[in-house]
Amino acid sequence: xxxxxxxxxxxxxxxxxxxxxxxxxxxxxxxxxxxxxxxxxxxxxxxxxxxxxxxxxxxxxxxxxxxxxxxxxxxxxxxxxxxxxxxxxxxxxxxxxxxxxxxxxxxxxxxxxxxxxxxxxxxxxxxxxxxxxxxxxxxxxxxxxxxxxxxxxxxxxxxxxxxxxxxxxxxxxxxxxxxxxxxxxxxxxxxxxxxxxxxxxxxxxxxxxxxxxxxxxxxxxxxxxxxxxxxxxxxxxxxxxxxxxxxxxxxxxxxxxxxxxxxxxxxxxxxxxxxxxxxxxxxxxxxxxxxxxxxxxxxxxxxxxxxxxxxxxxxxxxxxxxxxxxxxxxxxxxxxxxxxxxxxxxxxxxxxxxxxxx
DNA sequence: AATTCGTGGAT
DNA sequence: TATCCAAGAAT
Numbered sequence: 001x002x003x004x005x006x007x008x009x010x011x012x013x014x015x016x017x018x019x020x021x022x023x024x025x026x027x028x029x030x031x032x033x034x035x036x037x038x039x040x041x042x043x044x045x046x047x048x049x050x051x052x053x054x055x056x057x058x059x060x061x062x063x064x065x066x067x068x069x070x071x072x073x074x075x076x077x078x079x080x081x082x083x084x085x086x087x088x089x090x091x092x093x094x095x096x097x098x099x100x101x102x103x104x105x106x107x108x109x110x111x112x113x114x115x116x117x118x119x120x121x122x123x124x125x126x127x128x129x130x131x132x133x134x135x136x137x138x139x140x141x142x143x144x145x146x147x148x149x150x151x152x153x154x155x156x157x158x159x160x161x162x163x164x165x166x167x168x169x170x171x172x173x174x175x176x177x178x179x180x181x182x183x184x185x186x187x188x189x190x191x192x193x194x195x196x197x198x199x200x201x202x203x204x205x206x207x208x209x210x211x212x213x214x215x216x217x218x219x220x221x222x223x224x225x226x227x228x229x230x231x232x233x234x235x236x237x238x239x240x241x242x243x244x245x246x247x248x249x250x251x252x253x254x255x256x257x258x259x260x261x262x263x264x265x266x267x268x269x270x271x272x273x274x275x276x277x278x279x280x281x282x283x284x285x286x287x288x289x290x291x292x293x294x295x296x297x298x299x300x301x302x303x304x305x306x307x308x309x310x311x312x313x314x315x316x317x318x319x320x321x322x323x324x325x326x327x328x329x330x331x332x333x334x335x336x337x338x339x340x341x342x343x344x345x346x347x348x349x350x351x352x353x354x355x356x357x358x
Numbered sequence: 359a360a361t362t363c364g365t366g367g368a369t
Numbered sequence: 370t371a372t373c374c375a376a377g378a379a380t
Contacts, residue, residue, distance in 0.1 A: 044376040051366065051375085085364030088379075122378045142376045187376055196374070197369080227373090257363070302363050339365060 007152075007206060008175035008182050014205035015185035018192070022049065023056050025184075032180070034108040034133035035066045041125045042093050046086060049191070055084050066108070069094065070101035078260055078336040086302075087261055087338070091254075092120030110134040132180035139171040140183035144190025149173070150222035151194060154211030158223040166222075232305040234273060236280040237266040237297070239348035240288065242315040246326035247345075248285055249335065257301070262335045264344045265324060266308065274309040285321040288313035293351040299340040306340065310348055 019028065024040030026032040039059060043052040058080060063069040069077070074094045081090035096119045100108055108129065109115055115126035127138035141149075146159065146166045153169050155162055175182050193200050199218050201207050212218040240248040247264070254260050267275050267283040275283075277292055284290060290311040297308040327335055332345060 041376065046363090046375055046377055047365080048367075048375050083365075085366090086377085088363065089377090092378080120378070124377060128376070140376085143374085144376065184376090191376080259363090300365085302365085303361080 006209075007173045008178075010205045011185045011189065012175075012178055012181060015181055015188060018188065019184075020188055020192070023053050023060075032133050034110075034129060036060060037129050037133040038066075038096075038108060038121075038125075039093075041128050042089055042120055043084065045089060045125070047084065051084065055081070065106070066097050067101050067106045070097040070106075074260070075336065079334060082261065082336045083339050083342070085339070087259055089120060091260060095119040096121065108133070110136070112136065112138050128183060131183045135180055137174060137176055137179045138183075139167065139174045140186070141167050141170050142187060142190075144187045144194070145170050145183075147196065147222055148186055148190050148194045148206075151199070151212035151218050152206060152210050154215055154217060155222065158225045160225065162222070230300065230304050231271060232307060233269040233271055234275075234307045234309075235267045235269040236275045236283070236309045236311055237264045237344050238280075238284050238290070239264060239293070239310055239312040239344070240285060240315050241312070241329070241352075242319060242326055243317050244326070244328065245330075246328045247332070247348075248315070248321055248324045249327050250285070250321075250324045258338050258340075260336070261338050261341070263337075263341050264348075265321075269306055269308075274307060277311065280309075280311060284311070285324050286315065286319060288315060293348065294354055295347065295351065297340070297343045297347050299343055301340075308340075308344060310344060310351075312348060312352070 016028070024036050040052070040056055043055055062080065063072060074091065077090050077094045078087065081087065099118060100106060110130070112126045112130040115121050115129050116123070121129070124140065124142050127140040130136035131138040131140055146163065149155070149166050149169045155166060155169070157165065189204070189206070193204050197219065201210070201213050201218060204210070207213055210218070212221050249262050250265050252258050252261050252263050265285040267280055277290065281290065290313045293310045293312050297310060299306045299308070329349070337345065
């Protein structure tokens with residue numbers, strides 16, 4: 001068993017020496033802006049630091065305060081979030097900003113309990129904001145902390161079932177002083193030293209007393225239950241270009257996969273083969289001289305693979321689709337196009353001149 | 359309680 | 370190429 005009270009006493013000095021300078025971090029000793037802490041924590045949910053950093057810079061430059069964000073239309077937020085994934089985060093981010101602006105006077109609540117009531121803020125994020133922005137004693141448990149704790153105590157039971165146990169063990173480590181720094185130190189340790197593969201135990205301030213290291217199981221912990229394999233869904237997308245050089249797009253449903261985002265019209269995505277050209281016609285946004293482009297767009301979502309065939313056609317002047325809108329190809333950067341749809345755009349443009357596609 | 363929800367880098 | 374997985378939340 002590690003000497004739990006000593007963990008923070010060893011980790012905080014390590015943090016003071018190795019603390020990473022991340023875009024959302026205030027200088028040492030300076031109180032963090034709760035808005036920036038909140039924004040970064042939402043962006044970092046299931047997302048790497050390198051992926052989130054440029055989005056964080058763009059958001060804080062464009063929306064310096066939570067009120068600025070609250071006053072912005074949701075669609076602008078979705079455009080800015082496009083490419084970062086898990087788009088419910090962006091919808092909840094906007095919703096949360098409005099709640100904070102309208103019901104909390106533009107200031108984030110300063111307790112875990114109150115933070116938990118806000119959209120998009122769960123147990124992890126509430127604890128992170130409370131500790132980092134408000135110096136509240138809170139147990140912050142993310143994937144890094146789970147890994148560090150599982151190794152420190154040599155917990156053999158697999159995730160995710162063992163999560164409650166890991167949380168209880170983490171709570172025994174949480175210090176009364178500098179809880180925010182301790183939380184960030186645990187996460188930094190997990191990100192840079194106690195890494196998923198090849199942990200650098202020689203550099204670890206907690207190596208002494210680490211039960212997994214003593215048992216030699218540090219590279220095996222934490223164990224994880226086997227994951228279900230991803231099925232493959234397929235569909236056909238429709239690339240329709242009008243005489244002005246604009247492409248037909250539409251908005252996805254507000255909820256569910258890619259909710260509220262912009263898409264190239266397509267058939268549904270389902271198990272089975274890519275629809276043949278005749279079958280796809282029934283789902284085409286408009287009748288036209290549709291032609292199958294060579295190749296396929298492949299993309300992997302959180303829980304399934306997608307293979308998308310692409311058909312292309314030219315629209316006549318003045319054509320309109322019931323639920324679609326036209327966007328000039330050179331202005332697609334201003335649309336809320338998720339990564340999979342940017343792949344479709346790239347594929348269509350790449351093959352636009354293979355025959356009559358363009 | 360088990361599913362759903364993205365993306366891209368590392369290995 | 371295939372798999373893993375990263376500062377999780379909502380339902």
